[in-house]
Amino acid sequence: MVVEVKNLVKRYKELIALDHFNMEVEEGEILGLLGPNGCGKTTAINCILSLLNYDKGEIRVFGEKMTPNSYDIKREIGLVPQEVSVFENLTVIENIDYFCGLYIDYKNKRKQYVEEAIEFVGLKDYTKFYPKKLSGGLKRRLNIACGIAHKPRLIFLDEPTVAVDVQSRNFILNGIEKLNDEGSTIIYTTHYLEEAERLCKRIIIMDKGRGLVSGTNEELKSMISTSEKIVVGFTEIEDETVQNMKNILHVMDIEKAGEDYIIKFENGFNNLVNLMNFIEENQLVYTKLQSQLPTLNDVFLELTGKELRD
């Protein structure tokens, strides 16, 4: 196990930011920590890295107890913090060289690593730029290069795509997949559920300092009762016909949303075919028909009664 967190409790005065939080990360995986703003993701990372004291719990990294003085362990870790943390008075290349130099002493090796990091984040044309001349997206890429240049075995990325343009976002996501392919274990915090779905082998959904559920994308989605939603719009439909629709096999519930009806199905196949048969039998005319498989937001909604997004 690369990271083991047991019963972690962290209080900021009377606020309980982490409430008996547990987490296990295996070598080679991309683990997603997903949850709304303020649920405790950054606090969890900072405790794991011994950057913050905590009130209770146990943290082990690479099998060893993590302490503020665990320099051998820290050498193998890369952190890309949520706030861009680079030196404004150093250029792109000087910044990356500075952070890489904290871990890599040999000059030639460091030069090679810095060059590879620049290539990796696509900042080759900006090496002599100072951070203030970079766009938000490019600054975030520099932040990433500073965190990963020393080729760490374990990388923490704390919301690295907040407020970046689409191009930089794709660049960053592809880069994370590449880092993982090259062998790094990755812990990725985000409140963008599409990113977690795309990147993460396993996901922990957090809320109010607790881990609500964990599993693969498919496992999380199979935990909730709705397996499929079909949104359908009719030009005209009687209330009685809507009631009869509830008798279609596997229909759990029907909600009206403006002009449309959202039909929720529990686990089952052929839902769309069964609905089409009902439409035909009742000679209904529809204006819209869309099948939606559940998202991680549906999982969060069913577990907490609120939306994952802000």
Ligand SMILES: Nc1ncnc2c1ncn2[C@@H]1O[C@H](COP(=O)(O)OP(=O)(O)OP(=O)(O)O)[C@@H](O)[C@H]1O
């Ligand atoms: N230094 C601090 N002092 C007091 N409260 C804090 C401090 N840092 C965080 N908190 C509070 O602890 C809770 C958890 O915050 P944390 O930053 O860990 O959440 P998060 O999930 O990372 O959210 P975000 O995505 O907004 O960063 C929040 O209620 C936050 O306001």
